[in-house]
Amino acid sequence: MTKQLKTIVAQVIPLKRFPVKLACFDYVCPADIAKKIKVGALVEIPFRKGLFLGLVMNFFTTDEADSEQLKAISRIVADRPLYSDKQMAFLREISEFYLTSLGYLAKTSLPAFNKKQLKELAEVRPLKSAKTVGKKTNIFVKPNYFFYSTTNQIKDYLRENFNPRAQSLVLTPEINSANPDLLPCKLADQTVLISSALTKRSFFDSWLEVWIGRKNIVAGTRRSLFMPFTNLSDIYVLDEANPNYKSWDMAPRINIIQAVIFLALCHGARLHFLSHTPSVESYYFSDRQVYDSTGDLDADFATPTKLVDMRAERREHNYGFISGALVEAIKNCPNRDIFFFLNKRGTAGYVGCRDCGTVLKCLTCDNLYTYHEDINCLVCHFCQQKISLPKHCQHCSGLNMVMLGVGSQLAEKEIKKLLGQKENRQIIRIDSDNAGIFKIDPAVNHIFIGTQLAWNKVDWAQIGLVAFLDADTSLFVPQYNISETLFYWLRDAQYKLGAKGQLLIQTSHPDHLVFKSLNQPTKFYQSELTARKALGYPPFYFLLKLFYSDTDQTVGKIQADNVITLLKRLTLGKNDVIILGPMPSVPYFKAGKYTQVILCKIKYNNYKSITKTILRQLPAGWKADPAPNSILTI
The missing domain is CATH 3.40.50.300 (P-loop containing nucleotide triphosphate hydrolases)
Incomplete structure (x- = not known):
């Protein structure tokens, strides 16, 4: 009986974007290469009509007859592996858990090697x-x-x-x-x-x-x-x-x-x-x-913090968004920079009818329009749809159309009006409309007006006053972690300011736990944990968001219903998994597609294994977001 000759085959990850299920391809290792090739090595492989770089993921041995149809590795680029076994294991873990192509992950993680650099890799010797x-x-x-x-x-x-x-x-x-x-x-x-x-x-x-x-x-x-x-x-x-x-x-x-x-x-x-x-x-x-x-979690930042009740401002007939306390704080900060923080760019947060309560929403994606005074029209920040400001309500024909909420453009306009020409300060607005086009004059003090984009662009060492102009904007968004996010930004402002600066918070809800717990964080966390345990949110359940988009609304709904059936069959008898949905995303229609969302709640004792099992069975076209920041927003 003739003894079968054996061939070593390498599983190679091409440094190209392929579908998730095409993680690697098999290549024969010629005798001279087989002696020194290792997991994590950078190799050159023939693919279709060209030569590409790839990372060796694994090896196996097969009969020579079974490998006759396989192409061979052309060469090893560097004797020493680019990634250790441990780092290769990490790449695989990220690829499986975040439903991402191994080739794409490897390609974007490594340098974009040119010929000179490949030669340098081959010649350099590690310490x-x-x-x-x-x-x-x-x-x-x-x-x-x-x-x-x-x-x-x-x-x-x-x-x-x-x-x-x-x-x-x-x-x-x-x-x-x-x-x-x-x-x-x-x-x-x-x-x-x-x-x-x-x-x-x-x-x-x-x-x-x-x-x-x-x-x-x-x-x-x-x-x-x-x-x-x-x-x-x-x-x-x-x-x-x-x-x-x-x-x-x-x-x-x-x-x-x-x-x-x-x-x-x-x-x-x-x-x-x-x-x-x-x-x-x-x-x-x-x-x-x-x-x-x-x-010490409860250590005091020593930052003077003032809560301004905007309801009291209204009772005093101040219907603007700049309180008397804020005007006084500006006067008391003549020699340092000031940062006005808000969550919305534009002039007004939204536009509505005061007679019937109708709020203007985008006809394309059903999101709120924001008024931009500089172009005198309403803009949808999701799909960029623009319309003229209507003169009357299309629902009740009423003429009492009002602009509500505070946008960065309106804040800039009102603060310039408040300060007049005498104040020697440069006013700089930083939001997604102009994040990279402002210039700072070092000879004067500054007033920064910005959204979250401005947070790491200001020089906190020079800030003497931070004012949250409309802290309530993010307080009542239907999102499980919204209070945590606001709590973090407020505490981060306190930490960055220290004892040398002042934090001023304008709110119509000064008794809300977020504000009352700023100097007693344990109180906030205990309350949040009680609510999350009752509702089945982290840290009691791990969240896995799955979503599918299609130009046809009916096709998207059918796809979502099919996956719901699949997931319920996969998790049948498992008490540690809850499947919710399908639900329309927010916005439901974006970039020409309708999106359906499915939420999986998984207990932490076995969340990683269950997540991978679900993702392996997910049909093509679906996307995954493990541990999402928001449940319905895309």
Whole structure:
């Protein structure tokens, strides 16, 4: 009997965007390549009529006869793998959990190698410190949560916990908040800063420094998760509750807090969460001792904070949005910058009829119109539909049309009118209409008027007064975590201002728990947890949002009904999963398509496995958003 010859076959991830289910392709390893190829190696592969780069994901052995139809790997680009086994495991975890193509994930995580850089990869030799250290992985190392109230406390914590002999990752929600001064001075020359703002060449240089082991500390945003770690010892997540850690507008919709838990598990690294105001979930896990915790959550920021009851302003016949207390606060802040914060750009938040209560909504997507005075028309901020301001109500024909709510353009106009020409201040509006086109005059003080986009564009060291002009705007949005988000921004303003600045909050609901708990955060968290437990929201259930869009409203509804049937069959008999929907998204119609949403509530004891099972069965065309920021908004 003839002995069958064996062939080694590599499963290679092409650095191209493919459907999720086409994660990798099989290629034969020629004898000379088979001797030295490893998981994570960068190889050149023939694909159709061209040659492409790919990452080796795995190997298997088969009979030579069974591999005759397979193409062979052309060459190994670099002898040393680009990613360790641990980092490859992390890539697979993110791909499966966020329903994202492995090829797309690898391509966007690695530098866009040109010929010169590929040659450099082949020739460069790693330092000894870059070698993979054999640590136990897939073992949960209990995270630590550190509550701070000053920047010096962050510095002290990092100085006491950094391990200079191993790799460390320091994550920030935005590159503007990546402050190298927080790290001990002696570690500055071991640190690289990573963000999407880097040029291709700068990113390659920084990536190479980590790959060869010259730099041990990576600081930056989401892109930092995918650096070539081989000996990752500690992960520090600064400002853990910041909403910007969740990617909502682009795939993959990664929740960074969730992803770092996967990363720590793959590497056996210790997680350190740091914040002045934790998320509700992290507070719960700290309180239940799932996390260790240090520091004082109830420490006072010492920021003078004033609540202004706008109902009292109305009783005094002040029907504008600038209270008497705010006018006085502006006068008492002559030598420092002022920041007016609001949630809406435009002139008025919405337009309606005072006679019948009808509010003008976009005919295309059913969202509220916002009035823009500079172009004298109503604009839908979802689908960009524009219409002229109507002279009468189309519902009741009444003439009592009014503009309600405060927009950034209206705020700018009224504040200029209030200050007049005598005030030597530059007024700067920062919102999505002009986020990158303003210039700051360093010779004068400033008044910034802005939405959330302005938060990290102002110099907080120069701010003497922050005013939330209309804090109620986000208070009654039907979203389970809206109170948490407002609570975070208010507390973040207190932290950034410190004792040298003042926070002024204008509200018609001064007795709301969000405002009453600013200096008693534990009170807020306990109340939120009671409500979320009753309603089945995090941290008691993990949320998985699934959605499908189609130009045909009926087709979308049929697709959603079919998936509901599929999910109920998959989870039959499982008491730890609740399936809700289908429900129309908000907006229901956007970019020419109708969208249906399904929400899965999964108990945390087995959420990862159940999430992957659901996503593996999801039909083509569906999108997933694990741990979404909002349930119905897309």
